[in-house]
Amino acid sequence: MTEQEPVTLLGAVEVRRLAEVLDLQPTKTLGQNFVHDGNTVRRIVAAADLRSTDHVLEVGPGLGSLTLGLVDAAAAVTAVEIDPRLAALLPTTVRAHAPGRYQALNVITADALTITADRLALTDPDRMAPADPTALVANLPYNVAVPVILHLLAEVPTLRRALVMVQAEVADRLAADPGSKTYGVPSAKLAWYGRAHRAGSVSRTVFWPVPGVDSALVAFDRSPTARTGDRSAVFAVIDAAFAQRRKTLRAALADWAGSPAFAEQILTRAGIDPSARGEVLGIAEFTRIAQARELIDAAAHE
Known part of the structure; x- marks a missing residue:
């Protein structure tokens, strides 16, 4: 100028x-x-x-x-x-x-x-x-x-x-x-x-x-480094967790996982307390949940 x-x-x-x-x-x-x-x-x-x-x-x-x-x-x-x-x-x-x-x-x-x-x-x-x-x-x-x-x-x-x-x-x-x-x-x-x-x-x-x-x-x-993982899969977990935010993750993720029992299995594999609520989780925890399901699904198809 x-x-x-x-x-x-x-x-x-x-x-x-x-x-x-x-x-x-x-x-x-x-x-x-x-x-x-x-x-x-x-x-x-x-x-x-x-x-x-x-x-x-x-x-x-x-x-x-x-x-x-x-x-x-x-x-x-x-x-x-x-x-x-x-x-x-x-x-x-x-x-x-x-x-x-x-x-x-x-x-x-x-x-x-x-x-x-x-x-x-x-x-x-x-x-x-x-x-x-x-x-x-x-x-x-x-x-x-x-x-x-x-x-x-x-x-x-x-x-x-x-x-x-x-x-x-x-x-x-x-x-x-x-x-x-x-x-x-x-x-x-x-x-x-x-x-x-x-x-x-x-x-x-x-x-x-x-x-x-x-x-x-x-x-x-x-962030200077991009996150790894399937973004759409992680976002699906987030949507499910907050669709019923007053419920525990075991209950809130039941439809997403297919059942409350499978939701608990995924959460346990991810190191997340099934009785916790989605509002306390950060993006790293939501990513772990998505990855845990992917690992369990992959093992089931071996």
Whole structure:
């Protein structure tokens, strides 16, 4: 960036003007609540801990409030937007507000839950950024936040870090530790990929329209070494364990195993107390349970 071409962030007036250009009425279905506070955007970008060489994946850029902060901080930004009207307007907005950085933006019109890694790779050899995304930054609707995060971490193994803004209650679930009241399927599955923690709260007043819930930031760092084992098998154990979280693992895993007796046999083989509950187990214990069943099944077929 040069001093003659600074990035100007969107304010409340500009956000509403852009919405009027599109004749856009924000919908709850798509979770369209747009940030209009520059200080909040700067705080989110700072919390994302981006490198100047990063290729950022942004999901749901909306009118571009956060996008402008990201193109100023990273080498490249790939924005995935499900609304065609918003996707079409975004390059124009970035060109107007970040004239020296608009070429850093790549926009894909798609549902993030269906996006594949090959669609995200940059093909321009002149871009000074990794071809594949290295960081995820997003303002996610609460109803799709967890599946989007898990899908992208599975689909894009080059993501080393993530910073997402979600409903405060969802943030608590994502960052929860084993044994806490909010620990469950989201936090257990996210732990397969790395470590998450709360990174601050966001006032509902910085959004237009003002949402009926509070928001929070969740930061995530991928583990430097990938876990071994069958992820789908481990996730099946997690789903079963929390489907009836008040029950002991022997009872909760009965359907998954085929019977309470076989569930107990698997748990014993894994070194897990059958009378324990799923909420006290970490990802390592869930992995051991899946592996124990695999070993028992393999021995039975020899």
